[in-house]
Amino acid sequence: MKEDIGHAESDQFGSGVRQRRQELGITLDQLAESSGVSSAALSRLERGILNPSLRNALAIAKGLGCDLSELVQQESAEVVRAGENxxxxxxxxxxxxxxxxxxxxxxxxxxxxxxxxxxxxxxxxxxxxxxxxxxxxxxxxxxxxxxxxxxxxxxxxxxxxxxxxxxxxxxxxxxxxxxxxxxx
Missing domain, CATH: 2.60.120.10 (Jelly Rolls)
Known part of the structure; x- marks a missing residue:
């Protein structure tokens, strides 16, 4: 059974991959080479069209030199209310x-x-x-x-x-x- 990350996480992941790749100044082809995921698949993933398998998501994170969690964008703020600590x-x-x-x-x-x-x-x-x-x-x-x-x-x-x-x-x-x- 193929494990995929969820749709909302996929959109966040794709945006995170694009942002990290651009920060590093590398092309889709360069990321494809370092991750083993095709540049066509990476392009679809970055646009939110493709839902990557967990295996591919981990390979992409490794290819970008970061942890998978760094590629899933967080909410802009996390609030813990008094008494919830x-x-x-x-x-x-x-x-x-x-x-x-x-x-x-x-x-x-x-x-x-x-x-x-x-x-x-x-x-x-x-x-x-x-x-x-x-x-x-x-x-x-x-x-x-x-x-x-x-x-x-x-x-x-x-x-x-x-x-x-x-x-x-x-x-x-x-x-x-x-x-x-x-x-x-």
């Missing part, structure tokens, strides 16, 4: 984490509220090159990394390597609120 509360520490956005597998935006005196678990090393950006909204926070302890207060921002063990502590007498951006 994924929420986690650590019963032991009282630390609350909200997932604000995850626009791609490589980027995550989180909101943390850390009670006075609370400490997070020790986070193991993330993938090599991962960074975490702490932006303090209110309160105080100590970010612990193997070679240093970073003191932060409301309005401060710190970028920290997260490819090593790390954790945070609220040394203050009031809750600490910070926004964490993870770049993988």
């Amino acid at each position: 994924l929420r986690f509360e650590d019963e032991r520490t009282g630390i609350v984490r909200l997932t604000l956005a995850r626009p791609s597998p490589e980027v995550e935006l989180l909101s943390y509220c850390v009670p006075a005196g609370a400490s997070s678990a020790r986070f193991g090393a993330h993938k090599r090159g991962t960074k975490e950006i702490f932006h303090m909204v209110a309160g105080r926070l100590e970010v612990h990394a193997p070679d240093q302890v970073i003191q932060l207060e409301g309005g401060d921002t710190a970028t920290v390597r997260a490819d090593c063990e790390h954790w945070f502590v609220n040394p203050g007498e009031a809750p600490a609120h910070f926004i964490l951006t993870i770049l993988r």
Whole structure:
């Protein structure tokens, strides 16, 4: 059984292929050569006439040097309403984490509220090159990394390597609120 991507996704995919191909400055013939999909089929696909098989869609993405997901255009905006966020509360520490956005597998935006005196678990090393950006909204926070302890207060921002063990502590007498951006 041949798996196809859906019609709406096909139109988005075709537009994404055309846009990426034009950004790279390559012709249909060049893409046909690198992907193994005929230039006639690529032309029909870009115009939304052809619904590609999953196999061909993957080959085209590879020929363009990108992931398939990059070729399916997203909505111009994604909105998460208050109360719809994924929420986690650590019963032991009282630390609350909200997932604000995850626009791609490589980027995550989180909101943390850390009670006075609370400490997070020790986070193991993330993938090599991962960074975490702490932006303090209110309160105080100590970010612990193997070679240093970073003191932060409301309005401060710190970028920290997260490819090593790390954790945070609220040394203050009031809750600490910070926004964490993870770049993988």
